[in-house]
Amino acid sequence: MTVIALNPDSPASHAVGVDYDQTLADHPEWRGGQVYGQPLPGAIAALRTLLDKRAVFVFTARHPRTHHDVARWLEHHVGCRTSVDTDPDRAYWLERHHLLVTNKKLGAALYVDDRSLTFTGDWDTALAEALRRIGEPPDPSALGTAAPALTIRQPWLAAILAGDKRVENRSWPTKHRGLVVLHAARALARDGQADPLVRAALARPGAPALTTGAIVATASITDCHRDTGCCRPWGLPGLWHWTIEEVHALADPIPAAGRLGLWRLDPGQHALLHRHRATARTALADL
Ligand SMILES: [Mg+2]
Numbered sequence: 259m260t261v262i263a264l265n266p267d268s269p270a271s272h273a274v275g276v277d278y279d280q281t282l283a284d285h286p287e288w289r290g291g292q293v294y295g296q297p298l299p300g301a302i303a304a305l306r307t308l309l310d311k312r313a314v315f316v317f318t319a320r321h322p323r324t325h326h327d328v329a330r331w332l333e334h335h336v337g338c339r340t341s342v343d344t345d346p347d348r349a350y351w352l353e354r355h356h357l358l359v360t361n362k363k364l365g366a367a368l369y370v371d372d373r374s375l376t377f378t379g380d381w382d383t384a385l386a387e388a389l390r391r392i393g394e395p396p397d398p399s400a401l402g403t404a405a406p407a408l409t410i411r412q413p414w415l416a417a418i419l420a421g422d423k424r425v426e427n428r429s430w431p432t433k434h435r436g437l438v439v440l441h442a443a444r445a446l447a448r449d450g451q452a453d454p455l456v457r458a459a460l461a462r463p464g465a466p467a468l469t470t471g472a473i474v475a476t477a478s479i480t481d482c483h484r485d486t487g488c489c490r491p492w493g494l495p496g497l498w499h500w501t502i503e504e505v506h507a508l509a510d511p512i513p514a515a516g517r518l519g520l521w522r523l524d525p526g527q528h529a530l531l532h533r534h535r536a537t538a539r540t541a542l543a544d545l
Pocket residue numbers: 277278279280281371372373
């Protein structure tokens with residue numbers, strides 16, 4: 259993905275937009291938009307500096323009927339000419355030393371805003387940060403760089419991909435929650451090959467292949483608890499149960515050597531996995 263570079267010849271790259279509430283004006287309470295408060299420390303000096311360099315507009319989500327009050331506030335504190343935007347077709351603001359109050363997102367070199375998230379061309383990073391800021395859990399289908407990998411022997415992993423097995427049994431607990439990359443070990447598990455539940459899962463039409471020595475899926479670890487006789491029939495006694503959900507199979511496994519514990523992909527494997535993500539999402543619909 260490419261982020262369009264600023265072009266100094268374009269009017270869209272000329273101006274600077276500055277948000278009003280909580281960026282210029284500080285007010286501890288809203289009271290139906292009747293409170294304008296005082297300038298935030300440094301706000302007026304910064305605005306004056308920007309006005310010396312570029313055309314500046316102040317954008318606000320406040321109702322247009324309040325824009326004259328915002329303009330008066332600015333005129334009072336900044337002391338420069340200030341207008342309210344009344345042109346429905348306006349796309350740019352190019353006048354120097356003249357503040358415009360608008361509720362449109364006019365073309366600009368940048369926006370100064372207390373609520374913004376800077377997009378840098380990487381939606382994985384942007385989405386993760388957006389979800390964090392709005393207080394939502396991470397999207398388990400997004401491949402963050404921090405996602406650890408877990409090596410599981412076949413055919414246990416195939417039983418997970420088949421949708422039957424939702425508990426991974428381990429002798430050790432994990433604190434990790436969220437995205438995990440599932441890797442199929444090169445060696446097969448004899449106990450799994452003999453397990454009637456696994457046999458039943460893999461006997462169905464369209465059962466997953468017994469791929470080995472490769473990254474085969476992404477999933478989400480949603481819980482980890484000590485066995486209390488729970489999670490039967492897949493959860494085993496005396497072990498830690500890792501709850502595995504939201505399994506996304508890769509259409510094309512990525513060859514990789516497995517490791518013990520939770521391990522990190524190297525940059526090459528990580529890049530390949532990113533490239534496979536679209537395919538992984540398609541495959542999810544087939545599961
Ligand atoms: Mg604001």
